[in-house]
Amino acid sequence: MTESKATPITAEMYHYVLAHNPQLDSVQRELVERTHQQFPDSAGMQSAPEQGPLLAFLVRLIGARHVVEVGTFTGFSALSMAQALPADGTLIACDVSEEWTAYGREAWAKAGVADRIQLRIAPALETLRGMLTEPHIDLAYLDADKAGYIAYWEELVPRLRPGGLIVADNVLFHGQVTDPAASGSAVAIKEFNDHVVADDRMEAVMLTVADGVTVARKR
Numbered sequence: 001m002t003e004s005k006a007t008p009i010t011a012e013m014y015h016y017v018l019a020h021n022p023q024l025d026s027v028q029r030e031l032v033e034r035t036h037q038q039f040p041d042s043a044g045m046q047s048a049p050e051q052g053p054l055l056a057f058l059v060r061l062i063g064a065r066h067v068v069e070v071g072t073f074t075g076f077s078a079l080s081m082a083q084a085l086p087a088d089g090t091l092i093a094c095d096v097s098e099e100w101t102a103y104g105r106e107a108w109a110k111a112g113v114a115d116r117i118q119l120r121i122a123p124a125l126e127t128l129r130g131m132l133t134e135p136h137i138d139l140a141y142l143d144a145d146k147a148g149y150i151a152y153w154e155e156l157v158p159r160l161r162p163g164g165l166i167v168a169d170n171v172l173f174h175g176q177v178t179d180p181a182a183s184g185s186a187v188a189i190k191e192f193n194d195h196v197v198a199d200d201r202m203e204a205v206m207l208t209v210a211d212g213v214t215v216a217r218k219r
């Protein structure tokens, strides 16, 4: 088997990485802190601090104007992407929780990007199926229920413009993707990863960032 060349990420190394990434601004930092204070048991769902700048970077890199997020929680990833959009850009944020996303609404307003974000409180599949069918999406971020990833992917790929991206979070699922006894969401992620690799419409790379991030580009 080929050996990994990846440098093991110790806590010290992780802080070094964060220190050499774009720093979170005051609204982002406050949102991260509030999420940990208000929802200590669920805060682990928040995208990692290095993922906000990565998502913003990708939005800027491809000049995205239309973004879709599947799984918003308290709004950190949506905030990061919306701030990277041009003033007339749009981000459709899908979630089922009024309680969690209320924190996002506050932060988005504080950051001056609330007018770019359309929050849709409904099962994400319903929201995606209700969207325009023509290819108009520049970037979609998948970060909701893992059992839904393949269905979200299938709704999103035809709506993605050529060169557009789907970014999927948690594709290593805490390392459980290689566990033969994996169950539940880990199995759903394994099936999703196989689905992505087999899809000729997209070119995908899997990155060992945070809990694993796949970045896929429409051909």
Ligand SMILES: C[S@@+](CC[C@H](N)C(=O)[O-])C[C@H]1O[C@@H](n2cnc3c(N)ncnc32)[C@H](O)[C@@H]1O
Pocket (backbone or CB within 6 Å): 045, 046, 047, 070, 071, 072, 073, 074, 075, 076, 077, 078, 094, 095, 096, 097, 100, 122, 123, 124, 125, 143, 144, 145, 148
């Ligand atoms: C991992 S969290 C998202 C984290 C968020 N991207 C962030 O950076 O803070 C997953 C979110 O998906 C939402 N969710 C779960 N099932 C859903 C569904 N069927 N439709 C829409 N949202 C769903 C949950 O309410 C939760 O807020």
